[in-house]
Amino acid sequence: MNETVPRIPEALELPTARLRARREHLLRELERTAERPRRRGRGTLVAALAGVLIVAGGAGAATGVLPVGTELPLPGASGDGEPRYRSHRVVVATGTAAESGRWEMTFVESDAGPCVGLRLLDRVPPGAARPDLHEGCGDSGTLTAGRVGGGDWGGRPEFLVHGRAPEDAEHVRLVAADGVVVTTSTHEGPSDVPGDFYLVATPPGLRDAHVSWIDRNGTLHGPGAPVPGTIDYSGRPETPSRPR
Amino acid sequence: MATDQQDFAGLFDRHAQAVYRYCLRRVGDWSVAEDLTSVVFLEAWRRREAAFAMELPWLLGIATNVVRSQRRSLRRHAAALGRLPVEVGSPDFIDDLAARVDAERQLAEVLVPFRRLPVKHQDVIALCDWEGLDYREAAAALGVPVGTVRSRLSRGRSALAAALADAECTRSQLAPPIREEPAA
Numbered sequence: 556m557n558e559t560v561p562r563i564p565e566a567l568e569l570p571t572a573r574l575r576a577r578r579e580h581l582l583r584e585l586e587r588t589a590e591r592p593r594r595r596g597r598g599t600l601v602a603a604l605a606g607v608l609i610v611a612g613g614a615g616a617a618t619g620v621l622p623v624g625t626e627l628p629l630p631g632a633s634g635d636g637e638p639r640y641r642s643h644r645v646v647v648a649t650g651t652a653a654e655s656g657r658w659e660m661t662f663v664e665s666d667a668g669p670c671v672g673l674r675l676l677d678r679v680p681p682g683a684a685r686p687d688l689h690e691g692c693g694d695s696g697t698l699t700a701g702r703v704g705g706g707d708w709g710g711r712p713e714f715l716v717h718g719r720a721p722e723d724a725e726h727v728r729l730v731a732a733d734g735v736v737v738t739t740s741t742h743e744g745p746s747d748v749p750g751d752f753y754l755v756a757t758p759p760g761l762r763d764a765h766v767s768w769i770d771r772n773g774t775l776h777g778p779g780a781p782v783p784g785t786i787d788y789s790g791r792p793e794t795p796s797r798p799r
Numbered sequence: 800m801a802t803d804q805q806d807f808a809g810l811f812d813r814h815a816q817a818v819y820r821y822c823l824r825r826v827g828d829w830s831v832a833e834d835l836t837s838v839v840f841l842e843a844w845r846r847r848e849a850a851f852a853m854e855l856p857w858l859l860g861i862a863t864n865v866v867r868s869q870r871r872s873l874r875r876h877a878a879a880l881g882r883l884p885v886e887v888g889s890p891d892f893i894d895d896l897a898a899r900v901d902a903e904r905q906l907a908e909v910l911v912p913f914r915r916l917p918v919k920h921q922d923v924i925a926l927c928d929w930e931g932l933d934y935r936e937a938a939a940a941l942g943v944p945v946g947t948v949r950s951r952l953s954r955g956r957s958a959l960a961a962a963l964a965d966a967e968c969t970r971s972q973l974a975p976p977i978r979e980e981p982a983a
Binding site for chain 1: 804807808811812815816819820833836837840841842844846861864867868869870871872875879882883884917918924928929942943944956959
């Protein structure tokens with residue numbers, strides 16, 4: 556126990572009878588899960604779906620959106636300068652943007668901090684065999700903002716500002732210098748991934764944009780995270796996500 | 800590591816109280832901590848194939864995520880918790896109510912400045928200083944390198960000391976002025 560850390564009261568233990576009841580309840584619940592036909596392991600599902608993704612992408616066909624909670628296998632080895640990942644990449648949110656089409660947001664822990672990625676499924680960049688993943692990593696801030704879009708893959712330009720928000724965030728609000736204000740609801744993501752996630756589709760040309768989050772009581776928490784510069788569609792972000 | 804239900808019962812027997820204490824110290828609410836304890840073990844069962852040898856750090860790592868996203872965790876397991884017998888689902892602390900109220904008040908006083916810290920600092924202080932995990936165990940629980948635990952702990956302790964000093968300063972400013980006794 557460090558001296559600078561205040562002592563906390565020695566918590567009283569859970570009374571034996573209540574502990575026993577919780578134990579019995581837990582075992583009953585495990586029994587219930589054992590009785591249910593076991594679903595395919597997530598890892599198996601992931602491998603299968605990822606295989607489909609790559610094959611379909613290679614053929615230039617549209618790919619399906621993976622369900623939230625799907626784990627994506629990581630590449631065997633990281634390249635120079637790439638973070639080392641500590642877990643599987645997990646799909647944390649999906650949706651469809653007006654111009655950019657279907658998107659899939661991912662999360663993975665790395666030695667460079669948490670990484671939030673975005674994959675556009677309907678917009679394969681010129682020359683690319685499959686939808687590419689844009690990922691920004693930074694130490695665990697509670698509100699991050701990355702930006703994807705504006706590339707020349709066709710369609711009207713649109714930027715997708717996205718990132719991670721605190722668990723208590725119900726909405727995220729983007730405010731730009733030219734008076735643009737966009738508010739969006741957060742996505743909860745899988746239960747074992749901390750925090751919520753958001754995506755705001757905006758027109759190009761935003762200046763000095765930043766995002767803030769709003770809790771369920773309507774309180775705005777600021778001043779917010781600045782939205783970084785444009786991220787090109789060739790792979791690596793110009794500016795990593797900025798943690799707050 | 801526990802892979803079948805009988806093993807899992809043993810895991811619960813060995814660590815349920817420690818998980819409960821950890822949840823209680825993080826959330827400061829008896830009944831929520833009790834439900835979260837159940838959720839931690841339900842989540843542990845779901846992830847048992849990914850379990851590692853250090854049982855308690857593994858469970859406390861799950862508990863850390865469950866506490867961070869407690870609303871979602873409770874909602875996810877609402878059906879299972881709804882099947883708790885009524886007498887377990889509602890708290891009954893009559894036996895030692897006074898002691899619990901007193902402990903809850905003390906805990907609340909500590910948690911106010913504690914919660915002003917970044918979550919990553921809260922996690923390492925709770926695991927290392929309150930639960931007694933060593934750096935290696937805390938690193939395993941959080942899935943970060945040992946060096947990260949050390950640096951977060953150092954920064955977290957400094958930040959907590961500053962927050963406590965601030966709180967103390969505010970308290971003394973809010974305290975009523977001491978009235979001097981008139982000279983006899």
